Amino acid sequence: MEACPRAHPHPPHRTKIIPIPVLGKHAVNAYLLLGRRPVLVHAGTPGSARAIHDHIARHAVDPTDLALIVITHGHIDPFGSAAELHRLTGAPLAGPTADLEPFRTGRPACRNLAGLRSMLALDPSTLHVGHGAPLAPDRVRRWADREQRRLTRLDARGRIRTRQKS
Numbered sequence: 001m002e003a004c005p006r007a008h009p010h011p012p013h014r015t016k017i018i019p020i021p022v023l024g025k026h027a028v029n030a031y032l033l034l035g036r037r038p039v040l041v042h043a044g045t046p047g048s049a050r051a052i053h054d055h056i057a058r059h060a061v062d063p064t065d066l067a068l069i070v071i072t073h074g075h076i077d078p079f080g081s082a083a084e085l086h087r088l089t090g091a092p093l094a095g096p097t098a099d100l101e102p103f104r105t106g107r108p109a110c111r112n113l114a115g116l117r118s119m120l121a122l123d124p125s126t127l128h129v130g131h132g133a134p135l136a137p138d139r140v141r142r143w144a145d146r147e148q149r150r151l152t153r154l155d156a157r158g159r160i161r162t163r164q165k166s
Contacts, residue, residue: 020055022048028077032056037067040091042078046147049084063089071095076116113151116144 015035022028022044030052031041038061044052056063066089071079073096086093119127120141126134 018059020044020052022052023077030055030078032059032061034059034061038065039068039070040066040085040089041070041072043069043071043082043085044080045077046080047150049081049088052081052085053088064091066091069093113144113148116140120144 015033018032018034020030020032022030022042028045029042030044030048032055033039033041038056040052040056043049053063056066069082069085069089069091071082071093073079079095082093085091120137124137127137127140
């Protein structure tokens with residue numbers, strides 16, 4: 001008589017992946033991973049922290065229960081709201097060391113905007129920003145101008161802190 005296979009005491013855990021639209025339906029997303037502990041992959045563009053925070057809560061997850069925020073690379077689309085999401089949730093950040101330097105200095109969005117303005121100064125006919133479809137440079141300039149005004153207002157109110165290197 002053949003023995004019955006023993007049931008594993010802890011069945012493999014399935015992780016549910018929930019896309020959180022940040023820009024359009026498919027252009028830029030953050031991802032909420034629901035497994036043993038909730039994890040957020042990507043922190044969205046600058047200014048999207050509150051929407052991501054609220055989206056997490058709509059999935060019956062207390063945003064302060066996030067175990068980790070994972071930043072896969074230092075582009076503005078996964079990195080732009082990292083500092084604000086960290087502040088809102090208390091979750092630690094993980095990512096490539098070189099790409100986390102702008103977060104440590106406290107000015108990731110300013111550095112990204114400077115790079116974007118350098119690209120726009122070349123007067124391209126189209127611009128590829130992040131992983132989405134090509135954009136008209138005038139549209140990107142308008143967004144960059146709005147974002148610069150937002151950052152200037154935050155800085156004037158003392159809301160953008162510069163961290164000292166240790």
